[in-house]
Amino acid sequence: MSISAEIIAVGTELLLGQILNSNAQFLSREFAGLGIDVYRQSTVGDNRGRIAAEVKAAMARADLLVLCGGLGPTEDDCTREGVAEALELPLVLDPVARAQLEEQFAGRPMTANNLRQATAPSGSVILPNPRGTAPGIFIDHGGKLIFLLPGPPRELTHMFTNEVVPILRSRGVIEGSIFSRTLHMAGIGESTLAATIADLIDAQTDPTIALYSRLGEVDVRLTTKAAESQYAKSRIDSLEREIMSRVGEHVFAYDDMTLAGALGTLLREKGHTLSVAESCTGGLIGHMITGEPGSSSYFLGGLTCYSNDAKRELLSVSDRTLKEFGAVSEECAAEMLAGVVCCFGSSVGIAVTGVAGPDGGTERKPVGTVCLAYGSASSHRTVTVHLRGERAAVKERAAKEAMRRLLLWLKEDEPR
Amino acid sequence: MSISAEIIAVGTELLLGQILNSNAQFLSREFAGLGIDVYRQSTVGDNRGRIAAEVKAAMARADLLVLCGGLGPTEDDCTREGVAEALELPLVLDPVARAQLEEQFAGRPMTANNLRQATAPSGSVILPNPRGTAPGIFIDHGGKLIFLLPGPPRELTHMFTNEVVPILRSRGVIEGSIFSRTLHMAGIGESTLAATIADLIDAQTDPTIALYSRLGEVDVRLTTKAAESQYAKSRIDSLEREIMSRVGEHVFAYDDMTLAGALGTLLREKGHTLSVAESCTGGLIGHMITGEPGSSSYFLGGLTCYSNDAKRELLSVSDRTLKEFGAVSEECAAEMLAGVVCCFGSSVGIAVTGVAGPDGGTERKPVGTVCLAYGSASSHRTVTVHLRGERAAVKERAAKEAMRRLLLWLKEDEPR
Numbered sequence: 001m002s003i004s005a006e007i008i009a010v011g012t013e014l015l016l017g018q019i020l021n022s023n024a025q026f027l028s029r030e031f032a033g034l035g036i037d038v039y040r041q042s043t044v045g046d047n048r049g050r051i052a053a054e055v056k057a058a059m060a061r062a063d064l065l066v067l068c069g070g071l072g073p074t075e076d077d078c079t080r081e082g083v084a085e086a087l088e089l090p091l092v093l094d095p096v097a098r099a100q101l102e103e104q105f106a107g108r109p110m111t112a113n114n115l116r117q118a119t120a121p122s123g124s125v126i127l128p129n130p131r132g133t134a135p136g137i138f139i140d141h142g143g144k145l146i147f148l149l150p151g152p153p154r155e156l157t158h159m160f161t162n163e164v165v166p167i168l169r170s171r172g173v174i175e176g177s178i179f180s181r182t183l184h185m186a187g188i189g190e191s192t193l194a195a196t197i198a199d200l201i202d203a204q205t206d207p208t209i210a211l212y213s214r215l216g217e218v219d220v221r222l223t224t225k226a227a228e229s230q231y232a233k234s235r236i237d238s239l240e241r242e243i244m245s246r247v248g249e250h251v252f253a254y255d256d257m258t259l260a261g262a263l264g265t266l267l268r269e270k271g272h273t274l275s276v277a278e279s280c281t282g283g284l285i286g287h288m289i290t291g292e293p294g295s296s297s298y299f300l301g302g303l304t305c306y307s308n309d310a311k312r313e314l315l316s317v318s319d320r321t322l323k324e325f326g327a328v329s330e331e332c333a334a335e336m337l338a339g340v341v342c343c344f345g346s347s348v349g350i351a352v353t354g355v356a357g358p359d360g361g362t363e364r365k366p367v368g369t370v371c372l373a374y375g376s377a378s379s380h381r382t383v384t385v386h387l388r389g390e391r392a393a394v395k396e397r398a399a400k401e402a403m404r405r406l407l408l409w410l411k412e413d414e415p416r
Numbered sequence: 417m418s419i420s421a422e423i424i425a426v427g428t429e430l431l432l433g434q435i436l437n438s439n440a441q442f443l444s445r446e447f448a449g450l451g452i453d454v455y456r457q458s459t460v461g462d463n464r465g466r467i468a469a470e471v472k473a474a475m476a477r478a479d480l481l482v483l484c485g486g487l488g489p490t491e492d493d494c495t496r497e498g499v500a501e502a503l504e505l506p507l508v509l510d511p512v513a514r515a516q517l518e519e520q521f522a523g524r525p526m527t528a529n530n531l532r533q534a535t536a537p538s539g540s541v542i543l544p545n546p547r548g549t550a551p552g553i554f555i556d557h558g559g560k561l562i563f564l565l566p567g568p569p570r571e572l573t574h575m576f577t578n579e580v581v582p583i584l585r586s587r588g589v590i591e592g593s594i595f596s597r598t599l600h601m602a603g604i605g606e607s608t609l610a611a612t613i614a615d616l617i618d619a620q621t622d623p624t625i626a627l628y629s630r631l632g633e634v635d636v637r638l639t640t641k642a643a644e645s646q647y648a649k650s651r652i653d654s655l656e657r658e659i660m661s662r663v664g665e666h667v668f669a670y671d672d673m674t675l676a677g678a679l680g681t682l683l684r685e686k687g688h689t690l691s692v693a694e695s696c697t698g699g700l701i702g703h704m705i706t707g708e709p710g711s712s713s714y715f716l717g718g719l720t721c722y723s724n725d726a727k728r729e730l731l732s733v734s735d736r737t738l739k740e741f742g743a744v745s746e747e748c749a750a751e752m753l754a755g756v757v758c759c760f761g762s763s764v765g766i767a768v769t770g771v772a773g774p775d776g777g778t779e780r781k782p783v784g785t786v787c788l789a790y791g792s793a794s795s796h797r798t799v800t801v802h803l804r805g806e807r808a809a810v811k812e813r814a815a816k817e818a819m820r821r822l823l824l825w826l827k828e829d830e831p832r
Contacts, residue, residue: 015454017445029433038431041459191489195527212429282706283699286720290698301726304702304718358709
């Protein structure tokens, strides 16, 4: 049974921008994994009339509705009341919820407002909340399934996994499976990628293809619904092969793997150690690489040399190179690479020097000009790239491009 | 004029839970600061019909509509088309947008899909996007104001401040004035801060006090509505003085200033140069410091030494210190500081060594233990802090705490 879901977050603090709506992300991700399509998320304040209007509108479109927040004991919490109004059901005191609440309060004084937490629209099923005082509520309203969950994320996630999912399974809402694979790419823009695989995107039916871009990266997600996992895998494999044949050099990792993680895995596999010489990236490459747990097994360290003096004295870049080619040159990058590999005694290295902007650009070397060197002391490559964006974007793109190039070198060019 | 706003985020990646909807938070927070009420946020996928339906429904309720996302160059980006359908307006190629796009692509190949980014519903005003390729769009539809903004947060925030706010002012939507001042704090948790100024928060009427927390930082925003700026300023000044008397040591900057920016400004004012020795932060401090344009005038560079060998050989940390106190010790941090200041010849420095986790913790030095040294070669301080969170959080909190401590040292402790 394929059904559509909507998520309604309730809370004035969300409308004031005081907190991030992480519940909507959690619920959406869980539903995607369970094969349930979420067509809409919305957020309304703690206002009974607006909650009721939102629920009515959503019920006209969706089969499954999850509301989160507004179940607390204070006056402004009125999700129960709003839902009861929308469904035209009376709110009744639920004996099970009352008993649970009294048990949780054992000894401590309970206010009239606390008791409101034990009310629910007539015909509801109460969902226990071991992590807080507000119980959840489940309503089957003529086949439409409605869940009211508490707002605090640790209460909501626990109740979702332990109460909501079992109910959805018992109703046959969750069945079969969804398979997906994400290809992470760098060194290619979203629009160039889209143009390169336009025919595949146009022809997509099953698997589907979705592109997501981040600064300096593009993700391609291939998704298929299938009853049988072997069949699903072979369909995804075949589409992936076609994409790889066109843009394979840009694919650096799959699914949850990051660029730094993919690079780290390969370095470890090949028994390499790494050091980095940074100028315009200012330490970002080292920061990204050390974001991976266990990176100390291959990352020895880095030298960030912002000034020419430091490049000369600490990385042994020659005076002649700085004068003849300048600090932003492939020649300088190559000497920085040799210098840092020697300093740390690492087997491979990365060196980056460029113009991050907003100042420092010239006609010949405008902002965004970045020279990279990567490889080992005995065998390295250099390249000049032109990156767009402001200072932060140039830094991030440069760091990612340098890491992608070293990854490719390790896969393809490294002397055997 | 008091008006109500709605925010519509567009993007299937939001409905799949792949990204957090930080744009809704940013826009809601900005509107709250400008005195504009947001009654609803919603999220729909990259689907023309559903975007159109959402826009129609929102226009029936609100005076001001902001859509974000879905302006990219790929097939599935169809916010323009959805809005045009809802307003029953044709999409036309805008010559200004086309010229801007061609300028940005100067030299690089432009696809047919890129050109879609230069189309807009007939009668639109094009909003320039210096941070990306997708221009924004403003439509005055019979008095209802509709803005289409790009999805990437750094493009959206820039366009909001530089294009949307001026238009709202020119239309009288933002009037009188709202004065606000944000105090940025570090080294103190949101709940500790809230408890320390609880009486001020409880008594707030005008100015209002709002707390926003980020990783390792808390912002306190003081806002007052007033006709006369001198009066507003004096009210905010007086509340700020009271807050400063309680938690002044934690306040590192105001309004748009970042921690790295505040530190850079002070270093420049005092004629200092800086170098950093990093271990567990892996280059993050250097990265943050070089995020500021012009940082090359005071930042000489950094040495990231992940291994003990590198600490010994490159930073001259003594064998005895490493054996007796270990790499995570104030003694080691102090020697790292002396080493890096000597290497780069800087007048002041920062050194950080700690356990970022998830592995490497011991009973005496659990994950989150971080030792800092800061100051000059002749006068420095050391401290051990215990930071919570996962690897990324420990790194970020450590970097910020080190920078805050050096800032405080420069303000108060530096020998004259």
